Amino acid sequence: xxxxxxxxxxxxxxxxxxVELRCDPISGHTALYWYRQSLGxxxxxxxxxxxxxxPDKSGLPSDRFSAERTGGSVSTLTIQRTQQEDSAVYLCASxxxxxxxxxxxxxxxxxxxVL
Amino acid sequence: KNEVEQSPQNLTAQEGEFITINCSYSVGxxxxxxxxxxxxxxxxxxxxxxxxKKKHGRLIATINIQEKxxxxxxxxxxxxxxxxxxxxxxxxxxxxxxxxxxxxVKP
Numbered sequence: 001x002x003x004x005x006x007x008x009x010x011x012x013x014x015x016x017x018x019v020e021l022r023c024d025p026i027s028g029h030t031a032l033y034w035y036r037q038s039l040g041x042x043x044x045x046x047x048x049x050x051x052x053x054x055p056d057k058s059g060l061p062s063d064r065f066s067a068e069r070t071g072g073s074v075s076t077l078t079i080q081r082t083q084q085e086d087s088a089v090y091l092c093a094s095x096x097x098x099x100x101x102x103x104x105x106x107x108x109x110x111x112x113x114v115l
Numbered sequence: 116k117n118e119v120e121q122s123p124q125n126l127t128a129q130e131g132e133f134i135t136i137n138c139s140y141s142v143g144x145x146x147x148x149x150x151x152x153x154x155x156x157x158x159x160x161x162x163x164x165x166x167x168k169k170k171h172g173r174l175i176a177t178i179n180i181q182e183k184x185x186x187x188x189x190x191x192x193x194x195x196x197x198x199x200x201x202x203x204x205x206x207x208x209x210x211x212x213x214x215x216x217x218x219x220v221k222p
Binding site: 059109 | 146148150156157158159160163201203209210211212213214215
């Protein structure tokens with residue numbers, strides 16, 4: 001079946017512009033996670049959606065970052081007034097059960113470059 | 116101090132060697148994940164452990180909850196195993212990641 005998909009695969013933007021990154025999880029997965037990986041750095045947790053519950057936003061680095069998940073499926077990560085330090089690969093993952101206690105399936109990522 | 120420590124940071128092996136990658140964590144967790152990131156950047160989940168041991172093909176993962184330690188073993192390593200291996204734990208309400216171990220297996 002189809003895996004987790006993300007779009008766009010690459011995004012180049014100018015400092016100060018807003019960007020939207022999209023994630024389509026595996027159908028039937030209740031949990032969706034966003035992570036980012038900066039160049040040469042490890043993975044960093046951003047936000048977690050579980051079903052219809054309020055998302056866990058504890059990992060968002062600033063109030064310029066927000067995310068939503070419509071209808072318990074597709075998710076959009078929005079970065080407002082992008083800064084150069086936002087340049088990273090943004091990864092989405094989904095899992096059937098959530099809570100970080102079952103296998104997560106990762107998308108291919110969106111490489112964001114802020115000039 | 117990072118809550119999740121991996122060792123070694125880099126590892127070079129000859130094809131066929133037995134590989135061990137270690138992960139230590141400093142907090143109570145509900146689950147530990149081993150991930151594999153290929154040079155192209157794609158991430159694959161290898162194992163999710165909450166206790167004991169799991170095996171999949173040439174890969175074996177173990178966890179000792181009391182010692183807060185997990186190991187990933189690769190038997191009969193192959194050049195296609197070359198990747199970054201990442202340990203991740205469920206910590207509080209989020210996931211924390213080790214810095215990764217870059218494995219290179221030479222033919």
